[in-house]
Amino acid sequence: MSGNQSNTSEDHCDFDDSLIFTLVPPYILVISVVLGIIFNVFVLMVFCLHKKACTVAEIYLSNLAGADLALVCCLPFWAENVRKGYDWPFSESLCKVTSAVIYMNAFCSIYFLVMVSIDRYVALVHPLSHERIRRPFYAKLGCLFVWVFGLVFALPIFIYRKLKFNPQSNLTHCSLNFTSDQYLAYEVITITFSFIIPVIIILFCTVKIIQALRKRLMEALNIQKTDQKATTLILAVLLAFLICWVPFHVTKILDVLQSTGILKCHITLIIAQQISTYFAFFNSVLNPILYVLVGKTFQKRARELFMLWNKNQTASFSRLSTRLTSFKFDQSSN
Template identity: 30%
Template structure:
């Protein structure tokens, strides 16, 4: 979100405030381009590995696959945003793609939060309640949870489908991805939607994650020395704690805090300096929120359940299949050569 034009506290244009168009266009186009490349490569590679090793399916595996698909769905819409900001805020892709691009960004945002929460709960059950975990965390239940996350996030983000492209007569441009102006008629609805998303989409999942991680750390510290020697589960849990907390602190928390402050200040008068700072912070925090698609591959590789072993098994499978091909070719060529010898005419000496 960013502002194409500066307005005063009552929505009137002012000549004193300088627009942030150049800053917005440069930051968004550069950031989204990098996120598209890194997110597509990282999540695409992870998804290929997870699909190829689907026979080794676990509940954690199910969550990782759904998280990768959510990230890919998001990064596939980012090039449309890049085009918009490269063209200096001129939208030429139609109303449908404008709505879909905004919609998928927020579906991915909250799907990522809930999938990370589900992965944290699964790791919590595996470490704190290892015996009960066998019956509580199953593949079918993980699939059911993923379905619920998709349905809830898709439904909760549906208000973003209500707003599409619009024509700005002042700049003579078709706009998309623009936030509400000061004292907009739809501001109260957006504020209510923000508080709903803030509580259910960020605060509640974050509290669940903190509780799970507190239980994991407490269990790991209370283990006897013999159990501590089994470093595999402990190291994976610690790496997961670090990566998920960094993702929340870097991507999700700044965006939700800034969005809440921004929407609450839209109905108040501000100086040009405050407006400029607020608009630039919108640009920066939204880019950080979109960066979660780049952080998730780190979660797969460093803390994913046997992800590296899946990668090595996939590599060995590819090597074995490549080695079988020459042997199969030899088997095919050998009978043919034997058949040619039997069908060849006997030498003339045989008739003597």
């Protein structure tokens, strides 16, 4: 996503893009408009409109839903770009903004998962000594730091994304205006900070969390139900992240090796890049589904919010009926 999405057709290997132009646009529209936007708006409504304040884990998960929502809102523009054969039909400003937003929110999503995995690690492995830092204020401060960090990392995308007309293909590409050295340095930094470092932290925390849970079960220690429910949901979200994003970053690493000449271009790599990119996008749809299926506390919040909404609707309908009845009575009296 941070590289030349629009330049697939200009790879050194010959590749028939017709299947991509046919299948990818409807796929992107389904996961973005039909699923991604609706599901993530629902998650944000449950977290933000509920009377009870969010826990630390829920603050991170609500910000994750916000990042996923912003990401999928930009995907329809890329669907249209792919449908037109990578001929960008919009302005250069939109090219810059949508690319930067996609990159920024993909980056933020990863680090919100890092934050939530650290929170579970502290809650289960060091429950007493680190209780002070597990407060909503610090969680909100951490989320603000992640958003700022993501914005900084998205700046090169905003600055260097430009529209370039290719006279050979008669197409206008929305692509990164990097030299080969700049591209290599940028990809190495991106892979390091958006994949290697966060995955190491997530795997370390996950292993420690699982070990702590097993130890408590073996020692017959009681685990608070709220901690157990939150941990189950977060482990499911972390697993979904690894399944969806690891293939994408692995293909990015192979692409960097190819650009340096260490690996030769192969049709399999191009196909893998396409599949892994759009599979990574699906993670933004999968997260809300996991909240509903696995998150017991989220299910409870959603039911309570629905009941409150239903109660308000019933009360509003009752008041309206009373007013209509009174109006009809006054009319008949006159």
